[in-house]
Amino acid sequence: MRLGSSRATGASPSCLTLSVLLLLHCRHVASTLGQKSALTVVENTEGGGGGVEEEEVTVDNDDEEGDLEVVHPTEEWQTLRPGQAVPAGSHVRLNLQTGQREVRLGEEQLKYWTQEHWEEEEIQSSVSPEELKQAMKKIKEDLNTASKDTDQQDSVASKYRPLEELKRDMAQLDLLVETDVQIMKRLLEQLNSSSSTTEQKMSILLELEYLVHQVDNAQTLCSMGGLQLILQGLNSSDFRLQESSAFVLGSALSSNPVVQVKAVERGALQMLLTVLATTQPVRVKKKVLFAVASLLRHFPYAQRHFLSHGGLQVLSELFREDGGGVLRTRIVTMLYDMISEKELIFHAGLDPGLDASYEERLRQYAQVSLQGELLEKGWCNLVPQLLESTEHDYREKALRALLAMAPTCLEQYRSDSFLLDSLFSLRDQYQEMVQSEMILGEENYYFAEIVELIDALQVKIK
Known part of the structure; x- marks a missing residue:
């Protein structure tokens, strides 16, 4: 903190006392706000009549505002209530007549922050971070979709031939078609x-x-x-x-x-x-x-x-x-x-x-x-x-x-010993195959059909 005293010669003890009181009051304000400040106290040398004049205070705030209520300054002086914080670059003064702190935009801010800009800023600040995140995500998805659509269109276009070329080929094919x-x-x-x-x-x-x-x-x-x-x-x-x-x-x-x-x-x-x-x-x-x-x-x-x-x-x-x-x-x-x-x-x-x-x-x-x-x-x-x-x-x-x-x-069948012996032998052979079909769970039963044919022929021969 920097304290600048008056350069007036022959300062009275009352002025010195007033300066000390002002210093103590500013330290109390700084400790209340919980922030680091750089204050400049200037005595009013132009005032007369023994009245107490305004002292202009410039406060540079860091980002360590915690959960304090932030006041948005305007180009007019506003009264600061206890527990309120101000943005960096704002002008803060102590009104010696009312004992209240007041704030307004700094000179550089006044050059830029007109009422029109302030309204736009309020509109922008009304967008929450989550909404901003979703908007950015939507933009990325739209870009990816547009890119995929473009790639797909290129891929589909590469698979097909131009219409004029197809017409020429079809015209040539018509000459080659034969019934x-x-x-x-x-x-x-x-x-x-x-x-x-x-x-x-x-x-x-x-x-x-x-x-x-x-x-x-x-x-x-x-x-x-x-x-x-x-x-x-x-x-x-x-x-x-x-x-x-x-x-x-x-x-x-x-x-x-x-x-x-x-x-x-x-x-x-x-x-x-x-x-x-x-x-x-x-x-x-x-x-x-x-x-x-x-x-x-x-x-x-x-x-x-x-x-x-x-x-x-x-x-x-x-x-x-x-x-x-x-x-x-x-x-x-x-x-x-x-x-x-x-x-x-x-x-x-x-x-x-x-x-x-x-x-x-x-x-x-x-x-x-x-x-x-x-x-x-x-x-x-x-x-x-x-x-x-x-x-x-x-x-x-x-x-x-x-x-x-x-x-x-x-x-002829009844007198054909070869046929009779073959039928008996084949029936035994295919009966074993039928058992195997049943064990294996096969459903076509092809060998069972052959056994049925053999049985039917043997019945006719008898």
């Missing part, structure tokens, strides 16, 4: 061309096989003359072309009566049986058997021609030659299908809601003497040989065929 009919026409021209190599023809046949799975495409292929080209491939000296041609033919014949009729009219059945009767690789005969089965399925007219052209004899020779069981299984499956569909068509005669064509189908199936041909060609003793296979699927198909043939072959 299935146009494709088949082009492929048949290439297949019939003498300049096409074997590899090219195989590729063409593969594309045709994919197309003829559709019923309309297969019929269109026949109307274009493609069926004749496929049959010519069966007579090729290259077994690869024979295999591919038989594959296309079988796919075109599947569930397509129109193509079945045209194939029989073009002599396809005789050509297929000829390939089976000649020496060919197994892979070729597999595809040819597929074509034969597709031609005979649900087509009694073709089945009758198959039997009349020695089809069962060709199959029996093929069955005996096959040691691996692949061709045997296909043959037995085909025979089982022929027997089953004939039985179904006769049993369906009890249904009064059948269409008008039923009588004609019944008449045609009656002309197919399949069971008698099976007995005559020795199939009652051939099919049991498939039980020798170690493949469960082969055995299952053999058992189903044996059950279907039982009405015709029952006497």
